[in-house]
Amino acid sequence: MTPIQYFFLFTAGFTLLAALGVVTRRNVVHSALLLVVALFGVAVTFAILEAGFWAVFQVLVYIGAIAILMIFMVMLTRRNVADETYPEPFNDNMRLAFLAALLVFGGLALTIGGWDAARETMTVPLDYDALREFGRAMVSPDGYLVPFILVSVLLLAALVGAIYVAVLGNKSQEERE
Amino acid sequence: MIPLSWYLIFSALLFSIGLFGVLARKNAIAILMGVELMLNAVNINLVAFWRYIVPATTEGWMFVASVFVVAAAEVAVGLALVYSIYRGRRTSSADEIDLLKW
Secondary structure, eight states, X not given: OOHHHHHHHXXXXXXXXXXXXXXXXXXXXXXXXXXXXXXXXXXXXXXHTTOHHHHHHIIIIIIIIIIHHHHXXXXXXXXXXXXXOOOOSBOTTHHHHHHHHHHXXXXXXXXXXXXXXXXXXXXXXXXXXXXXXXXXXHTSTTTTHHHHHHHHHHHHHHHHHHHIIIIIHHHHHHHHO | OOOHHHHHHXXXXXXXXXXXXXXHBOBHHHHHHHHHHHHHHHHHHHHHHHHHTOTTOXXXXXXXXXXXXXXXXXXXXXXXXXXXXXXXXXXXXXXXXXXXXX
């Protein structure tokens, strides 16, 4: 066991504990805050994998935008601010859901168990600028220009749709009533 | 050196926890959090495979970027829907949202 392996196990441990907290905590605000911890653990994993760009991106996009949006929404949709009791967090299918998650993990673990161990080591040292190559590929027609544009259009459409649903859709609904 | 299978097991566990959250939680926002965990597990897999198997190519990065964008779009639309339903029905529990129109 090398120090980096201990560090990875520590990171994975606190990420998984935080993720368990996200899905089991009664108070959804606690879930949202634990989600920040879990997302940060994933960012650390990216850093261990020598993908520093994605580690920074994870902190900026997931923690800085998505998790904060989640916390805002949890606070905006509380039925009664003075109410300190929280409803039962799980629905009636909780046992079935647990079984399904366990089965999925079992299948994944079996697949990983049959993995060819010879391919498990890093063969090539990372001696080139992956970010620069990625940036070039993203704007070249031979690379990923079309997927890049598709993804951009998807994000734009989703954001316009989100604004419509959250603001304008409600306005027309209120006018109808 | 960390074996690749450690990352795969880690991401499989994260994925299963997220799946459990999606299937078992009542609150619609908590369901979206489960989806976030699942997407993160996928991203760990993509980056780990890129680093260990094909470090000299950029396909893995494009997939990671797509997952990031899809996650952002999903959260924006999902939370807008939850907020819209909350304004009309005063609830964010997925169990109580069973009508298309009211």
